[in-house]
Structures are given as C-alpha cells and as structure tokens.
Amino acid sequence: MPDDVARIAAFLDETKRLLGALDATALVAAKQILLDCHRRRGRVYTLGNGGSASTAQHFACDLAKYVIPPGGRPFDVLCLTDNVPLYTAWANDAPREDVFVNQMRGLLSASDVVLAVSVHGGDGFSADVARAIRFANEIGAPTIGLSGFNGGALHRECACSILVPANSTPQTEGVHLVIEHLLMQLLKEDLATHGG
DSSP states (O other), rough: OOOHHHHHHHHHHHHHHHHHHHHHHHHHHHHHHHHHHHHHEEEEEEEEHHHHHHHHHHHHHHIIIITTTTTOOOEEEEEHHHHSHHHHHHHSSSSSGHHHHHHHHOOOOOTTTEEEEETTTOOOOHHHHHHHHHHHHHTTTEEEEEEETOOOOHHHHSSSEEEEEOOOOHHHHHHHHHHHHHHHHHHHHHHHHOOO
C-alpha cells in the first residue's frame, strides 16, 4: 500500500522533527527538580487526564522502581489517578475541577514536586490539572508540566515547562512518553553514579 507507506513516513518524520525541537534546558531542569526532591525525601505527585493519566502513571511506576539502584531508596511517588475509588469519590462529591487539589490538600508541602501531563496544557476541559498546578504554586512546591499545542496553563504557570510543539494529540502523547523515558534514564544514571 504505497499510500500507507507515505503516511507512515510522514508521521515518523514529524515525530523526528518534534523530538529535535525539544528544549534540552527544560529537560535538564526537570531532571534536577526530581533529583533534588529525592535527595530531600519529598514526594512526587503525578497527574493527568485520559492518555496523559497513563503517562502520569508511567512516571510514578518508573520513579518508584526503574531509576533506583539495587538496594537504593525509591522515590516517594503518588499518581493521583491510581486510587479510582478515591478519585471518583472526590469527582462525585466536590467540584470536579478540584479532584486533584482535594487529594493533595493537607499533604502537599514545599519539599514535594507536582508533575502534570496534559496535551492541551490544562486549558479547556482540564481545569483540574491547572488548579493542581496553581495549588502547588501557592504551597511553594516545584512544578513540572508536559504539554503540547500552545502549552496552556502548564506552559505559562509551571516552574519547569516541557512543551511539545505539536498540534496533534497522538504526536504530543507519543513524545511525552519519550520525554518520560529520557528523564528516567538520566535519573537512573545519576542515582547509580552519585546515589540518593
């Protein structure tokens, strides 16, 4: 199918372009924020909606296991979509846009980090993501945002913004996973070399 081959080539070419356009300085800053959190024994809260919730869960899994040297101390990490009964209880019994804030209220401290993933950067239907970042900023917790399109609230309001310059949900989500794995590899190497 020549048409399919051309479409595959176009998609992969666009992926390569987006990877090449990432801000390496922002990636280094995100790695350092996470490393500093581990060293001060803070907690990383990860969050997102839809496919971005899956990426947030992937961050939590890899921070808790993949990056840690044998016998090393894992990250204290919590993905705010993992506890489905708690998530849906807050979504049902309080304003839906506060579903993440309500899970962090009374727990989040300035020693922690909030890592939010959103294709549109918390704009539109993702007010819960934007509110979580604003809450973290009020507490003084460092914030990391992964977004696409124009970056939305995450790009404007996170201490560290990693923007995928794409106007495509599949491309943004795919590159977010590459970013996740890249950050985890950097952390794994640093923790193996310098410890926690």
